[in-house]
Amino acid sequence: MKNIITTHQLVFTLFAVVISCLSPVYATSNNDAVSGIDQKIEQVLTEQQLDGIVWAMVESDRNVTGAQGVSDAQSQKAMTELHKMYVGSVTKAVLAVGVLRLITEQKLSLDTRVSEMLPSLEINNPWSKTHPITVRHLLTHTSGLDDIRLHQLLTTQTDPDMPLELAFRDSSTLDVRNQPGRRFSYSNMGFTLLGMVIEKVAAERYEDYLLDQVLKPLKMHHSSFHFVDEHDPMLAIGHYENQVRQTPVSTVLRPAGQFVTTAPDMAKFLRFLLTEEHDTKSNFIAPQLLSLMSTPQETESTKHGLKIGQGLILSGRDRHDAMGACRPGSAYGYNAYLCIFPEHNKAYFWAVNTDNESANLDKLNQLFIEQLDLEPAELVEPEALPVQNPEIEGVYVLAPNKMVHFALPDLMFHSVYLSQNGGQLTVQSLQAKDRVLLPLGDGIYRDITRRTPSHVIYEARGEQYLTDGFKTYSKISIVKFTFYWVSLSVGLLSFVYLLLIGLYKLIRLKTSQNRALVLPVINFIAFAVPIYLLSQQHYLQLGDKTLASLSLFVCSALLPLSVLTAAVLLIRQRTFKDSKYHVFALLMFLQWYCVMFYWDFMPIALWKI
Structure with a gap:
């Protein structure tokens, strides 16, 4: 349908122009200050391919x-x-002002318990007796809740007038993964709860x-x-x-x-x-x-x-x-x-x-x-004699990561490695350039590109942590970290091996032995169906229950069954000695699947993620 501009819309637009001209703006875009940056802004728009x-x-x-x-x-x-x-x-900044307005009117407080305000919601907080979630925690993103779920972000099942509580229909959505108040962990769900708190108080x-x-x-x-x-x-x-x-x-x-x-x-x-x-x-x-x-x-x-x-x-x-x-x-x-x-x-x-x-x-x-010609912040100089501390070196993983269902990928691909040279730290990752941190004393560091303290390393509950105030990483055993990478590598190699051998068996189905390998390879090939269906639907449907997401769930749920069945059939054959490598590959693939199942990554149910 064409966008038809009605008479009242035109009147509203003219009214908006008049009001804007009368509003108390101290200068407009027609002054010398603005003309001085017009060209610079236009250059950035062109360089970064931005429309307006x-x-x-x-x-x-x-x-x-x-x-x-x-x-x-x-x-x-x-x-x-x-x-x-x-x-x-x-x-969030404007909504937060609304919450503080309610607190100013003494209709709410920073320490109001969210569970008492919203008793109909099932907030699964293991620390509820000693550390309940409060309004303060929601405002400061320290509630311990996840950021967002895929089915909340990418969905067409929305209505601008739908009740806010419908966002939390899945009982596991409001699982608290970190003690409230302990760390910053960005949460869109937390601010949705604030919207519900406003509605509760304001009626x-x-x-x-x-x-x-x-x-x-x-x-x-x-x-x-x-x-x-x-x-x-x-x-x-x-x-x-x-x-x-x-x-x-x-x-x-x-x-x-x-x-x-x-x-x-x-x-x-x-x-x-x-x-x-x-x-x-x-x-x-x-x-x-x-x-x-x-x-x-x-x-x-x-x-x-x-x-x-x-x-x-x-x-x-x-x-x-x-x-x-x-x-x-x-x-x-x-x-x-x-x-x-x-x-x-x-x-x-x-x-x-x-x-x-x-x-x-x-x-x-x-x-x-x-x-704006701002004066630079005061530069905090590093210590003259930095102290070497080998205990802080190693691999650090997000604690917590933003979405529980992606904890395993984040552990493997968004971890950082901390190395030390004369007290100076280098933070290395797969996702960004190396960061150099200069020691300021007492475990505090400054990113070499910053002027003020930017990181702190500390120990709590027997674990080592690195944080910049927004992302927190905990040190992980190198053995444990290596295990996950070995599991992934072996699993991928096994997948390639089984796919190639299975395709060969499938082509020569009438004459070949070890036909049991056909089962997992058919399962592998079946993934082409959800992949094709996903490519044909709008990306906003990714978190919806569609034919594409349902077929993806079925294919991923059948994987362990087809792989295990193939392994059992091969073991029971008289020619087991000839197929032992096939069995080993099946078991190695199965261990990889089990690891992903443990981390709630398999089977893939996009409408729950």
């Missing part, structure tokens, strides 16, 4: 907004600062409460937590690589990332976060709460001396020599970033309507930080 951008900069005496590129690659309409953008997890939809109690008071009249589709003429359309359009999609965990806004509105939000005067005069948010806006809570990393991490609204970030409080965000076809620098009374925000995996979006952060 809206942005805002806030300084002590002015707000500056602007836009570049196109709002829709298909129509080639120019982007304007009045265009609305989905901003992904930047949503209305969280979208409506935040509109009335946050957006309207801050005069963010063109922003919304409600779902906005492509029929809104002021919505910039999202894109992927090569200008592939992505129309807006409602999400299951919508409190964690469903928010549309404009550059002028975000300038007002940045101004609110920076201006202490506003807070004390209106008592909109209690000053003691805003003082914890980017201050990490009592996690293990802070207790061991690292002072960066997630606060109640934003997280401390050391980027391009500047220390700020920031929040990144991404949505289907969009990316965004917000950063404030309270000491300098400056801030910036940008949003692009492109989700290009090969783009280096940090180029935009560097550009705006340079444009």
Whole structure:
């Protein structure tokens, strides 16, 4: 169907333009300050293959907004600062203000227990008696909950008006994997619970409460937590690589990332976060709460001396020599970033309507930080005489990783190796360039590309940990780590061997012996069906129960049965001596499957992951 712009939509658009012109913006995109960066922004858009951008900069005496590129690659309409953008997890910063508003009104507290607020949900917390999940834990991503499940992220079974509790229909979804309060572990599910807490306290939809109690008071009249589709003429359309359009999609965990806004509105939000005067005069948010806006809570990393991490609204970030409080965000076809620098009374925000995996979006952060002319953070020098500590060397794995079902792949492919040279550490991984850490004393280190302490190594409960305040790694036995790699290697080699030999047996079925190998090879070949079906469906259906996902589950569930049956048949044959290598290959493949089953990776049920 064509997008038909109705009369009331046109009137709304004109009204939005008038209101934007009248709103208290200290400067607009037509001034010298903006023209100085227009060319730089356009260059970044071209280099990183981004379609369009809206942005805002806030300084002590002015707000500056602007836009570049196109709002829709298909129509080639120019982007304007009045265009609305989905901003992904930047949503969390605005929603957090709404939660702090409730706390300021004493309708809630940071220490309110979530299980008491939401008794209908089954939160599986082994530490519930001594460490229940609180509102503070949800705000600071220290609840111990998973980030997100595949069936919550990639699904077409969504409705913008569906009750939030339907996101947690699977009883295992809310398994607490880490003691609440101990470590930062990013959780979209946690912020969805916050949306439910708001609804419980306010007795209305969280979208409506935040509109009335946050957006309207801050005069963010063109922003919304409600779902906005492509029929809104002021919505910039999202894109992927090569200008592939992505129309807006409602999400299951919508409190964690469903928010549309404009550059002028975000300038007002940045101004609110920076201006202490506003807070004390209106008592909109209690000053003691805003003082914890980017201050990490009592996690293990802070207790061991690292002072960066997630606060109640934003997280401390050391980027391009500047220390700020920031929040990144991404949505289907969009990316965004917000950063404030309270000491300098400056801030910036940008949003692009492109989700290009090969783009280096940090180029935009560097550009705006340079444009704000921030004073560099104080450089913390390393110790003069670093101490060698061989105990900290070795392999470290994520503890916890973001999604429980991917714990095994993360253990093997997202682990890091820590080596030491004269007290200086090198962090090596398969996924990124080596990091060099300089010792500052007491187990604290500074990344050579940063100016402030960035990592800490500590011991707790007899285990060694490495953390940057956001990702925590625990040291793993090299024997255990090697076992998983040997298991994978042997399993893959066995798969190739069985596939080749099995295909040969299948071709010569009438004359060959050891025909039992035909069983697993037919199972292997059967995977072509779900692979083909998956390639034919939309990627958003990956977490749905479809013919593709059901056939994938069946094929993966039958694997151990077909392999074990083949092994038994070969062992029972009189010619077992001739087939012992086949049996060994079958058993080696089976051990690999058992390891994946132990880690809940097999059989593959995408609608549960």
